[in-house]
Amino acid sequence: MSNPRRIMVDDTDSDIRYTGSWVLDQTGDLNSRGNFGPVYRNSVHSANTDASFSYSFNGTSIGIWGSNNIANNSGVITPSWACYIDNIKMPDRDPFQFFENNWLLCTQDNLVDGPHELTVNVSTTGQQFYFDYIGYFPSSTVSLSSKTLNVDHLDPAIQYGAGWQALGSTADMTSVAGTELTFEFIGTSLSWLGLTTPDFSRNASNAIFSVDGGSPATFQLHGLSPGSNTAGYNEVFFTTPNLTMGKHTLKVVHLGSGAQTPLTLTNMILVNGTFPSTPSNTQTTQ
CATH class of the missing domain: 2.60.120.260 (Galactose-binding domain-like)
Structure with missing residues (x-):
């Protein structure tokens, strides 16, 4: 396995x-x-x-x-x-x-x-x-310590709150203010990757992330530039500061609205990661 x-x-x-x-x-x-x-x-x-x-x-x-x-x-x-x-x-x-x-x-x-x-x-x-x-x-026998892991948006440890919805099979997205996501992980840093398409509003929006209940940090979702009709993939929306090795909880909150660029998630890159537990993935659509 x-x-x-x-x-x-x-x-x-x-x-x-x-x-x-x-x-x-x-x-x-x-x-x-x-x-x-x-x-x-x-x-x-x-x-x-x-x-x-x-x-x-x-x-x-x-x-x-x-x-x-x-x-x-x-x-x-x-x-x-x-x-x-x-x-x-x-x-x-x-x-x-x-x-x-x-x-x-x-x-x-x-x-x-x-x-x-x-x-x-x-x-x-x-x-x-x-x-x-x-x-x-x-293989299940391979140690994941000191490895870098790709965490897909469908990973069962990601807990999607109300307001998230599937964006095809590629990503999940939300355009609802106050929508939350939590993710429990073991590692020393994490990067969040998403995408932007011409179908999205080009008005910039903000979101925040925090780790282990610490002070939230703001990151901006810029949207495509005026006149651009080409989607952008593998965009790094934020990277956490370096963390002590151990168990952490990421919380992300979208602050934008339906008239602004939505927050998307395609995958996360987890450094020095392991896979401690697998809670059932939960997702509530709008």
Whole structure:
């Protein structure tokens, strides 16, 4: 049985084994490109010659994310890549012509629970290939201490108050003033990610968060700029201060109205996390 939260493995992780001429890019130059948000932890590994990397893990599902940066040279797509689990090729994904960060390069579900070996082979004629992070669902025997976890908006530990509603299958949202959310977790920091679409009001709104009943901190929901009709994804709405390792409770309250930008939640990134308990997810629609 696997854990219900995905472990995030940054490209800088020392357990990733690189072969070939890779360059660590921490300039942040890619962060403003596309509409899928900044690169994870402000770092990517890039290669403009043939290269590869590998990673060993215990789990049941894995995905590899990077910055999509393909060129079509007279029908030849470059860079190209092939992903393998235990020397078996993973399914190819259709090429996408536009640059995007946080792009799923390959994925494999329904693995036999246990140890596996990931290998990614890159072929390029000079166009940069960007690798950002790995995410996998670990086996239940894998310790989650000192790990970074991706907490999906459907995670059963998230307690949605009245006024929240589903935004398709991608997120939850609220535009009701006073709507609350609580989340009990173990870790040392947490980031809240959401999205903004052209369907939302562009009038900015505010929300607040607090940890363990402490003083609330305000964060602003800006909405899309005038004239923009492109949704924005993977937007970091706030990050908590560094916390002592242990059990904490996050509380978030939306202060806006239906005439302002709503509060959305796609996922949270939990640092040094574990999964202490699984209360039933509760959600009341408007």
